[in-house]
Amino acid sequence: MAEASDFFRNRTVLITGGCGFIGSNLARRLVEDGARVTVVDNLAPRSGGRIENLAGVMDRLAFRRFDLKESSQFTDVFQRQEFVFCLAGATSHADSMRFPGDDLDRNCRAPLAVLESLRRVNPTARIVATSTRQVYGRPQSLPVDESHPLRPVDVNGIHMQAAENYYRLYHELHDLKSVCLRLTNTYGPRMHLGRCCHGFVSVFFRQALLGQPIELFGGGEQRRDFNYVDDVVEALLAAARLEPNEHRVFNLGHDEPQSVRAFAEIVCETVGGSATSVDFPTERRAIDVGEYWGSYERFHQAAGWRPQVALRDGIERTATYYLSEAKELGVAPAPPFTGTLRVSAFSSSPAR
Numbered sequence: 001m002a003e004a005s006d007f008f009r010n011r012t013v014l015i016t017g018g019c020g021f022i023g024s025n026l027a028r029r030l031v032e033d034g035a036r037v038t039v040v041d042n043l044a045p046r047s048g049g050r051i052e053n054l055a056g057v058m059d060r061l062a063f064r065r066f067d068l069k070e071s072s073q074f075t076d077v078f079q080r081q082e083f084v085f086c087l088a089g090a091t092s093h094a095d096s097m098r099f100p101g102d103d104l105d106r107n108c109r110a111p112l113a114v115l116e117s118l119r120r121v122n123p124t125a126r127i128v129a130t131s132t133r134q135v136y137g138r139p140q141s142l143p144v145d146e147s148h149p150l151r152p153v154d155v156n157g158i159h160m161q162a163a164e165n166y167y168r169l170y171h172e173l174h175d176l177k178s179v180c181l182r183l184t185n186t187y188g189p190r191m192h193l194g195r196c197c198h199g200f201v202s203v204f205f206r207q208a209l210l211g212q213p214i215e216l217f218g219g220g221e222q223r224r225d226f227n228y229v230d231d232v233v234e235a236l237l238a239a240a241r242l243e244p245n246e247h248r249v250f251n252l253g254h255d256e257p258q259s260v261r262a263f264a265e266i267v268c269e270t271v272g273g274s275a276t277s278v279d280f281p282t283e284r285r286a287i288d289v290g291e292y293w294g295s296y297e298r299f300h301q302a303a304g305w306r307p308q309v310a311l312r313d314g315i316e317r318t319a320t321y322y323l324s325e326a327k328e329l330g331v332a333p334a335p336p337f338t339g340t341l342r343v344s345a346f347s348s349s350p351a352r
């Protein structure tokens with residue numbers, strides 16, 4: 001199999017959600033690999049979408065800003081794209097309970113509109129879509145593989161499961177070839193630190209960078225697996241190179257499940273700061289899946305992928321990025337982020 005860096009040279013690639021955390025890392029990588037990249041994003045409120053995530057590569061890609069729900073009005077964007085990476089969506093589980101209609105729009109109506117546009121103007125495009133481990137709900141056994149029952153415990157998980165089914169159906173009925181990757185906790189440069197409703201991973205980095213104690217709901221003893229974003233980008237590229245005869249769904253994951261507390265401790269050792277246990281908020285506990293880690297064996301068999309970045313290494317790389325970008329973060333316009341980063345407070349004192 002050709003290396004991804006050669007494989008995508010001069011290929012036309014559309015990335016939805018390309019201003020977000022994972023989409024922007026993918027866009028940057030594909031631009032470096034010589035692909036002809038188009039990004040569609042509407043910089044949705046309460047999302048990780050930031051135009052700054054594409055700083056330095058903006059003049060080497062095409063950017064279109066519109067809501068993917070309205071894709072039927074912008075079908076020119078979907079023409080002549082060999083690969084379509086569908087990464088736009090709403091990721092916050094807590095927000096999905098507070099704004100279920102928004103989650104429906106972003107995670108169901110928008111991908112459905114994209115599929116309809118592709119069916120009409122570009123049915124030979126190869127699609128890679130991101131889904132989430134949240135579709136499984138609370139694990140009945142660990143590690144969770146793809147045969148585990150799907151019983152999501154929040155609105156976001158239900159909508160993501162529905163979206164997976166759209167991709168499957170369009171593959172089966174209209175031969176729109178697609179692969180879905182079920183991502184687990186992903187972290188790294190360009191994740192949005194500005195909002196408390198994003199996952200605990202970004203919240204922990206935010207608290208540490210602000211010099212606040214990291215708050216561990218209920219002590220943080222539950223174990224999870226974590227993927228560094230570069231590994232997820234490699235997985236997306238590997239998935240695009242598959243030529244599936246049938247719709248395929250794969251877990252990502254990591255061999256190094258760690259407790260949430262252990263994750264926080266490494267963040268503290270790297271950035272500075274301390275962690276403290278707080279009561280698990282009732283509304284968060286209600287949608288918490290407890291212990292989770294996944295088996296990525298099926299994807300390894302199909303695509304040869306395995307995560308390369310160890311947890312501590314990934315956290316150190318992430319901390320390095322945010323410490324050097326702290327000034328930029330300080331102006332991140334996302335309530336309730338109101339603090340000022342105290343760079344000097346942690347750059348000189350690694351562990352408090």
Ligand SMILES: NC(=O)c1ccc[n+]([C@@H]2O[C@H](COP(=O)([O-])OP(=O)(O)OC[C@H]3O[C@@H](n4cnc5c(N)ncnc54)[C@H](O)[C@@H]3O)[C@@H](O)[C@H]2O)c1
Pocket residue numbers: 016017018019020021022023040041042043044045047048049050066067068069086087088089090091105106110130131132133182183184185186187192199
């Ligand atoms: N980050 C994680 O830990 C994680 C875990 C599991 C699954 N995922 C999945 O990976 C994908 C990307 O996640 P992320 O962390 O990069 O999220 P993100 O919030 O950083 O990026 C999502 C992007 O989609 C854009 N967007 C949302 N709705 C849109 C619409 N209707 N039209 C146009 N643009 C729209 C937003 O503006 C944003 O730029 C999502 O599908 C998410 O569910 C992420």
